Amino acid sequence: MDGYELAEAAQRAGISAEELRRLVELGIVSPGADGRFTSGAARRVSLVRSLVDAGVPLDGLGAAIRGGQLSLDFLDAPAFERFSALSDITFAQLAERSGVPVELLMLIREAAGSPAPLPGDLVRDEELAFADLLELSVHAGFSRTATQQLLRVHGDAMRRVAETESAIWASEVIQPAMDAGKRPDEVLGVEFGDRFAETSERAMMGMYHLRQGQAWTVNLIDGLEVMLAAAGLHSRLDHPPAMCFLDITGYTRLTQERGDAAAAELADRLGRLVQRSAVNHGGRTVKWLGDGVMLIFPKPGPGVAAALEMVAGVAEAGLPPAHVGLHAGPVIFQEGDYYGQTVNVAARIADYARPGEVVVSQEVVDASDDAGIQFREIGPVELKGVAGAVRLHTASRPG
Amino acid sequence: MERYGLAEAAERTGTSVDELDRLIELGILTLDPEHRLAANSIRRVGVVRSLVAAGMPLELLAGAVHSGDLSFDFLDDPAYSRFALFTDETFQELSVRTGVPLPLLMAVREATGSRQPFPEDRVREDEMAVVTLLEFQVARGFRPFILERNLRVIGDSLRRIADVSGDAWRSEVLEPLYTAGSGGAEIGVASGEISEGMTELEEHALLAIYRAQSVHVWTGNIVTGFGAVLERAGLHDRLDQSPAMCFLDITGYTRLTQERGDAAAADLATKLARLVERTSVRHGGRPVKWLGDGVMFYFKDPGPGVVAALEMVAGVAEAGLPPAHVGLHAGPVIFQGGDYYGQTVNLASRIADYARPGEVLVSQEVVDASGGAAVHFAEIGPVELKGVSGAVRLHSASRPG
DSSP states (O other), X not given: OOSBOHHHHHHHHTSOHHHHHHHHHTTSSOOOTTSOBOHHHHHHHHHHHHHHHTTOOHHHHHHHHHTTSOOOGGGGSGGGGGSOOEEEEXXXXXXXXHOOOHHHHHHHHHHTTSOOOOTTSEEETTHHHHHHHHHHHHHTTOOHHHHHHHHHHHHHHXXXXXXXXXXXXXXXXXXXXXXXXXXXXXXXXXXXXXXXXXXXXXXXXXXXHHHXXXXXXXXXXXXXXXXXXXXXXXXXOXXXXXXXXXXXXXXHHHHHHHOHHHHHHHHHHHHHHHHHHHHHTTOEEEEEETTEEEEEESSHHHHHHHHHHHHHHHHHTTOOOEEEEEEESOOEEETTEEESHHHHHHHHHXXXXXXXXXXXXXXXXXXXXXXXXXXXXXXXXXXXXXXXXXXEEEXXXXX | OOEEOHHHHHHHHTSOHHHHHHHXXXXXXXXXXXXXXXXXXXXXXXXXXXXXXXXOOHHHHHHHHHHTSOOOGGGGSGGXXXXXXXXXXXXXXXXXXXXXXXXXXXXXXXXXXXXXXXXXXXXXXXXXXXXXXXXXXXXXXXXXXXXXXXXXXXXXXXXXXXXXHHHHHIIIIIHHHHHTTOOHHHHHHHHXXXXXXXXXXXXXXXXXXXXXXXXXXXXXXXXXXHHHHHHHTTXXXXXXXXXXXXXXXXXXXXXXHHHHOHHHHHHHHHHHHHHHHHHHHXXXXXXXXXXXXXXXXXXSSHHHHHHHHHHHHHHHHHTTOXXXXXXXXXXXXXXXXXXXXXXXXXXXXXXXXXXXXXXXXEEHHHHHTOTTSOOEEEEEEXXXXXXXXXXXXXXXXXXXX
């Protein structure tokens, strides 16, 4: 038989039977004719909890639903299945069954953006999919560190995607509809019932495949190099990458003078411009910082060429002048970011560079083989937080 | 299995017939008796091109294939279908057919981390899934510049996952095999066994996290919408409250990297990330991004944000990490491309710069919005902050008792 008795429905929704009875009284949740609750009812309960947490009074909500001003029926659309109920297994039990340490399993909840659970808490239906992956990884011998990193990066990256999509949904669909006098629950029901959720998941997987193709290619190249080297057919040249920081001069002041929207718009334009130059030279942006960008270039030489192109592009686009610093050396890749002294020194060099300048370390000069780029030594320079003087050069493309 | 004649195979792989001929001659590609190439075998073309671009001469690769030191057979496995081929449609043609503006279509290619294409370039198979979504959105009036921004966020986020996942594969599966001295064929078999099933599970797992995260943000949209309706019906007073932006910096992170080494610094970053993420989420906030020596947070409500900040500073100290200092400011912000912008953000960052090790400093706006929070504020007076005109009234927060 479909559905749950009141006690079980309350447990799956994570509330007490008492609370569920109150929601029934208020007309917010209703059992079927057989007195049983559907999974849709469980979704209503968890949404109501969020509304109450956000300060919406339960009585007002009940009154609006009874009065027909609001409805929670949109939660019955298939797209809302992601507001999943709890399964009937706890984290501790799942750990026992799967052989995955319970601490690792509980990290799934955190990667999904919720507060850390306790071992005795029930796992959500949707979380079980990730548990399957963890089980396979653990049995394939993946270390705990690697698995934890995977989880955190999944959570962090998917949060950004979900937030951005939701903001778009709010600005492009909900707001216009509400301005036109529609109710939010009507918009959500119709549009989500449509193909949107499914189409956007397919789009995301398509994009993920393309990104995976690139990441796998890196491994392939690495692996083939190892094998060719083992066969004595090829010697691997290990050249460290260059880290690059590009800052916009006076970004804080600009925000203050021209306003928030202008500053956000500038960041957007800068983002596009920098991304394009980086990719054209084999590099990529790692992250956007408060007033600039951090990039990595597998080869320092093209990195300098890209930096010069970016500084010129920023000037041409009429943006405030940029200044750039590059340093080459070993880095640690972790959770999608880069760490280490090389990164810090590059950032300090960028701080040191004057508006419109590209300043690089000796290591970058040594690794560059672009005859079109000229380096001029500035001499040894003391950088903040860096012990000892660093030999710096300005880069330019004459003619 | 689909098969292509040479001309078509060249188009699908974005290369010339001459180049294909050369790969066939070198034994990297094999023609079937009807002089055709299997669809899965032509994926080798793209991989070989990447290898050559990475500095491995074509002749050397061919020699290694010939001697059996190397084999590209693993690429025939269906899992490698993500090394996508080209469709028979160009960006230009697709734009005409779907009504999606050409620049937006071409932004799909860039969002996947590739170079900006030309209008007459062919679209890749996997890009088509993204185009379907764009067609849907454009038809419903979504503005193209908003969609383009969205593409960049999705591309960038998925890049991080693919990179970290690829790196885990390297360190956890491939490197142990290299170290054991396994040959090409053995590595192919061993990693094939592990990857069987994992690729699919990975996709399910990714979608699961995506769905779970979208539940949080959809809930936010629903709460806002419902609040508005209840307000209209006179059943609820909505309080429009500004969020707080918060910066937590680690004192002397650069020096620590220098003194204790890269690995220790990276390890510290991970520990810090875990600690502050947990605390912020418990107080209704979240880390927005990891900066060079600290973290930027968003808190929907300033009051809980201050409580979280105090907990984080205490937690950092307890964990034996170098002392943290925090700044919070409340006010309007602009959310764009997964990040927050505006004067509120900048000011919060400057306040954090001003805070001493172990200190949580907040603006007057944060104090005003922290009515119910169990926090004690001591005014430190008007302060001049770098890059900010005029003096700012700051307060130092502490836990009562």
